[in-house]
Amino acid sequence: MNKSLPGGSRGNKGMGPVDPLKYATGYHAPVLCNTVVEILITDPAGTYVDCTLGGGGHSHALLDVLAPEATVIGIDRDPEAIREARRRLSADVDSGRFVTVNGNFADLTEIARATEFSDVDGILFDFGVSSHQLDIPERGFSYRDSGGLDMRMGDDTNLTASEIVNSWSYEDLRSVLYEYGEESRAGLIARDIVAARPINDTVQLAEVVRRRVRGPNAPKVLSRIFQALRVRVNDELTAIRRALVATVSLLKPGGRCLAMSYHSLEDRIVKRFFRYGNFEGVAQKDFYGNVLTPWEVLTRRPLTADDEEIEANPRARSVRIRAAQRLATEATPTTH
Numbered sequence: 001m002n003k004s005l006p007g008g009s010r011g012n013k014g015m016g017p018v019d020p021l022k023y024a025t026g027y028h029a030p031v032l033c034n035t036v037v038e039i040l041i042t043d044p045a046g047t048y049v050d051c052t053l054g055g056g057g058h059s060h061a062l063l064d065v066l067a068p069e070a071t072v073i074g075i076d077r078d079p080e081a082i083r084e085a086r087r088r089l090s091a092d093v094d095s096g097r098f099v100t101v102n103g104n105f106a107d108l109t110e111i112a113r114a115t116e117f118s119d120v121d122g123i124l125f126d127f128g129v130s131s132h133q134l135d136i137p138e139r140g141f142s143y144r145d146s147g148g149l150d151m152r153m154g155d156d157t158n159l160t161a162s163e164i165v166n167s168w169s170y171e172d173l174r175s176v177l178y179e180y181g182e183e184s185r186a187g188l189i190a191r192d193i194v195a196a197r198p199i200n201d202t203v204q205l206a207e208v209v210r211r212r213v214r215g216p217n218a219p220k221v222l223s224r225i226f227q228a229l230r231v232r233v234n235d236e237l238t239a240i241r242r243a244l245v246a247t248v249s250l251l252k253p254g255g256r257c258l259a260m261s262y263h264s265l266e267d268r269i270v271k272r273f274f275r276y277g278n279f280e281g282v283a284q285k286d287f288y289g290n291v292l293t294p295w296e297v298l299t300r301r302p303l304t305a306d307d308e309e310i311e312a313n314p315r316a317r318s319v320r321i322r323a324a325q326r327l328a329t330e331a332t333p334t335t336h
């Protein structure tokens with residue numbers, strides 16, 4: 001079993017099989033392409049699932065390295081991402097090497113059944129939103145541009161950020177900001193928001209937050225507040241948990257799952273699931289004291305981007321990559 005990771009613990013930008021610059025487009029610049037390709041691919045002729053297709057950068061890198069008979073299935077909630085990736089990879093769409101599904105990775109089991117894929121060699125997650133989604137003011141993801149308080153990644157949910165901000169009770173609002181933004185001033189900011197209603201757009205919401213938190217801390221707090229609303233609108237953490245559980249049945253023994261997290265809530269879920277096979281972080285042991293888990297962890301510590309990559313792509317600053325290999329055991333997750 002190959003336990004040595006390519007490029008040491010910090011990836012191998014520029015030294016691997018692909019040129020990372022090739023995959024950055026105006027839509028999105030994928031993070032740590034070489035690390036993804038080198039860890040995820042175990043069988044060049046295998047089947048791979050990119051659960052967060054975005055602009056198709058990682059899928060593109062995988063398809064460049066994989067053999068002609070390999071397949072990549074790309075999933076995204078956002079129909080715009082599907083259109084962009086299909087346009088970019090049209091030759092692979094035509095040849096059948098690249099298949100897209102507009103859906104939520106929370107439904108990975110159902111998507112696999114409907115698309116008829118199983119015994120997968122690798123599954124990739126690159127959580128969060130794409131640069132393109134952030135760049136479109138009307139989608140409401142960014143506090144820097146004026147846009148409606150929407151924040152839906154796709155049209156599979158009716159809940160919007162506006163509904164949470166303008167209609168939810170103070171208690172519910174506070175718990176969203178606290179739980180999904182890990183914001184210590186959640187109570188004060190929730191009270192300010194309730195007092196400022198109606199709040200019609202992102203800039204107005206940002207002003208309410210800035211009145212409470214001035215100075216150099218303001219951008220961090222704003223990011224946390226916007227993150228909290230986005231995570232709740234899209235029920236992101238539930239989707240991650242459901243998808244991770246599904247990977248266990250979909251991967252063949254020796255197949256790998258790689259997850260790229262951008263904040264501690266995502267990373268904690270992945271870390272626990274790879275280490276213990278559950279989300280509580282509690283080791284289930286057999287009679288002999290061996291931890292019962294479907295995984296062999298490939299990254300004892302999360303992999304991060306080096307300074308060069310961070311300079312070229314600021315989004316890489318917060319990435320944490322964890323990877324695990326499906327063991328040939330019958331151990332299945334104990335939580336859902």
Ligand SMILES: C[S@@+](CC[C@H](N)C(=O)[O-])C[C@H]1O[C@@H](n2cnc3c(N)ncnc32)[C@H](O)[C@@H]1O
Nearest residue numbers: 030052054055056057058076077104105126239
């Ligand atoms: C960071 S971007 C991925 C970028 C991509 N790796 C690339 O190279 O262009 C994350 C993408 O995942 C999608 N996404 C987030 N949560 C999702 C979910 N639960 N199901 C499906 N797609 C999701 C977003 O719509 C977004 O397009």
